[in-house]
Amino acid sequence: MSTANGSLRPLPIAPADPAVFVGFGASGDLTRRKLVPALVNLRRTGALPAAFAFIAVIRQADVGKSLADDVLKAADEHLDSPLTQEERDWFLGRIGVVVGDVEQPILYADIAARLTELQASHGTGTNALFYLATPPQLFAPIAAGLGKAGLLDEAAAHGWRRVVVEKPFGHDLESAIALNRALSGVMEERQIYRIDHYLGKETVQNLMIFRFANSIFEPIWNRRYVDHVQITVAESDGIGTRGGYYDEAGALRDMVQNHLFMLLALTAMEPPISFDADAVRDERLKVLQAITPFTRAMVERDVVRAQYAAGRIKDADVRGYLEEDKVAPGSSTETFVALRLQVENWRWAGVPFYLRTGKRLAKRVSEIAVHFRQPPFMMFRDTAVRSLNCNVLVIRVQPEEGITLEVDAKVPGQALDLKTVAMDFKYDEVFAQTPSTGYETLLYDALTGDQTLFHRADSTEVSWRAVMPILEAWPSQSRPVCYAAGSWGPEEAHELLERDGRAWRRP
Ligand SMILES: NC(=O)c1ccc[n+]([C@@H]2O[C@H](COP(=O)([O-])OP(=O)(O)OC[C@H]3O[C@@H](n4cnc5c(N)ncnc54)[C@H](OP(=O)(O)O)[C@@H]3O)[C@@H](O)[C@H]2O)c1
Incomplete structure (x- = not known):
């Protein structure tokens, strides 16, 4: 209408x-x-x-x-x-x-x-x-x-x-298994709704529609055309009054194991045979199962953990994590994680997925950016064009929910000059917004018996299994590095991509 x-x-x-x-x-x-x-x-x-x-x-x-x-x-x-x-x-x-x-x-x-x-x-x-x-x-x-x-x-x-x-569903693999066992001892899996409010967001749900209701994306949604994927969930807020909980949890448990892995699963999953809850959850599960297990060496090389120091956000001074209320003195809890992982299946082998999340970052933004491979440069070598940019498809989860495709275009004029331009779809410009706290869809689904957007027991355990080697390796490693509140994270997070000849997007 x-x-x-x-x-x-x-x-x-x-x-x-x-x-x-x-x-x-x-x-x-x-x-x-x-x-x-x-x-x-x-x-x-x-x-x-x-x-x-x-x-x-x-x-x-x-x-x-x-x-x-x-x-x-x-x-x-x-x-x-x-x-x-x-x-x-x-x-x-x-x-x-x-x-x-x-x-x-x-x-x-x-x-x-x-x-x-x-x-x-x-x-x-x-x-x-x-x-x-x-x-x-x-x-x-x-x-x-x-x-x-x-x-x-x-x-x-x-x-x-x-x-x-x-959430949180468990503190580690062992406690998640124990909680699943406690729940399954008194009810059927079909009665259990493990909530993840990220999955209630309109763009997250739209990711499946976008991929599977349009014919142009799926043929290029694989290792032949995709160079790498970046998933960013950045918050400008600190830990507020949740110091007690957060200091025990940290960013890996609080955000990566659940929300970022779900964004990863929705981005990388195979088309389900239907929108039936288990058909969709089977495909999400397979992505998590295909994550290459982290070895100690990989944790050292491919995972950055960091903690915010004092800084400035929106023209105001903010204190560092260690000065926050209810944080243990000298705490080594991470408020930022950046990592590189591989989904080792036929579609994605060799395509790195870079995930990052943190508190007190420059801006509150959640997005998935699919970076496509560079086209051949040869025909431009005798022109003034020095490099070609990759096409990037950005799915913005919040704020300004929408989808942008970045393409190179010719700047008008006689000289051959290229500029990256954006084809943009903004939810609020196209659709009258229904008021939302992010929980409406999930409550309605629970009231109508649709488990599609909820975690199943197996996926909670598989996602914990994927992060456990990181949690186990960290205590024997040095303290988290620092980043200034209001920045885009520590230098080490930038180096993680620079090493591969890539760079994080500035959302
Ligand atoms: N707040 C959020 O935005 C948010 C977001 C995502 C997930 N969650 C999750 O949602 C859950 C609730 O969060 P919340 O922020 O609402 O926490 P909260 O403000 O601390 O409220 C906790 C509630 O549990 C009750 N409670 C605490 N200990 C109890 C006990 N021993 N026996 C009976 N009741 C007890 C508290 O009762 P009293 O009032 O009597 O203390 C209060 O009603 C947590 O698992 C949290 O991780 C919260």
């Missing part, structure tokens, strides 16, 4: 099945900033069922008294337009609170009783989506509590029962 300014509106969407959303950790930041605003946005687009209710599971009774009001107030700050009175009343009438200790069986009996009540009072039926927005060490105990109470038994419930598990 076209609008007056020529942009396209998304098609209307069918509301999800009646259901109850049971939010563990509902007094936390994620629920306020992302989940409740996303539910409001879903209702605004007609995607939330009328028979819907929200049970906030929290541990402090006094917080419970004002929780519904508080989360709606907080949601207001993260919505494109504030809640109307009708919306406020609608949600207030549907948010209930259950207080208790996640280690105690009584909590789950209370949840079960509340589900039965809501079924009668709001016609929500027996479907329930349990969302684990708590610290990760509680994921397994909560799953166990739900399992023991029979709350995940779909046959007994006569409805679906699904569990959304937040």
